[in-house]
Ligand SMILES: Nc1ncnc2c1ncn2[C@@H]1O[C@H](COP(=O)(O)OP(=O)(O)OP(=O)(O)O)[C@@H](O)[C@H]1O
């Protein structure tokens with residue numbers, strides 16, 4: 001069986017044959033033509049960074065706790081194989097993308113309820129192969145996501161660190177991406193590297209996207225955050241000829257650590273903290289940005305990012 005046949009089989013079957021139980025998911029539409037938005041209204045947002053440990057998961061968890069009060073939210077843990085989004089919502093998922101990639105479950109079968117208005121697609125833990133999915137596996141995830149995202153108001157993606165094709169594909173699949181850096185020069189360097197790869201990968205896939213919005217995390221003053229924003233804005237203008245927008249900054253605050261230890265986001269654990277207050281303001285600005293345009297989800301774009309435009313592939 002070649003890998004596309006394998007993909008088709010995974011798309012058709014909810015559970016693996018060896019369980020003796022075949023649960024057909026929605027019918028697979030072979031060669032249905034180019035993927036498209038199919039009237040999705042879900043607004044999708046990815047939180048990414050070049051360097052690891054900048055605070056993506058802590059911030060995503062807090063943003064999820066803000067968004068779920070505004071509309072039904074689906075949190076996708078795209079740190080596949082090293083997932084920890086579930087920790088901040090104190091759930092213990094039985095299924096994850098590891099089961100989807102193994103062909104044991106369809107995407108809709110791993111949806112894990114977290115709290116009122118918030119569901120999680122768990123990333124799976126300790127499965128190294130998930131960090132480097134094959135293109136048909138990413139396409140399969142995109143297609144499965146496309147089937148459920150219209151049932152949500154918001155899709156929030158907690159990205160893995162780094163510049164892998166898969167990581168950048170998740171970011172580029174969303175309506176908007178937030179790029180997190182800290183004032184650390186290594187984090188800033190990697191943030192710029194992310195922007196560069198993001199722009200290139202989107203252009204190569206024929207899916208032009210808006211540049212990510214910058215958030216400076218763990219800043220110790222307004223001036224420090226401003227300096228970080230100015231420096232990144234300047235290199236982006238000079239070398240990518242694009243305007244980088246700074247969405248805001250978040251103070252360095254031990255509250256984040258305390259809440260994580262209690263398996264809570266800082267918004268639910270310490271809503272009065274400076275971090276939670278800063279996040280409320282950042283999310284308000286983000287919602288303004290998202291509401292300016294139609295919500296197109298992320299599933300169909302993930303399909304497209306993983307395969308390239310169909311017309312090109314056929315050519
Ligand atoms: N604003 C903040 N103030 C203080 N500590 C913070 C802040 N944001 C994040 N941290 C701390 O930084 C560390 C890394 O956070 P987190 O796991 O959210 O980063 P990440 O970018 O998701 O990491 P990875 O790249 O490994 O997925 C944690 O110890 C967290 O408590």
Ligand SMILES: [Mg+2]
Pocket residue numbers: 056057058079084159
């Ligand atoms: Mg993380």
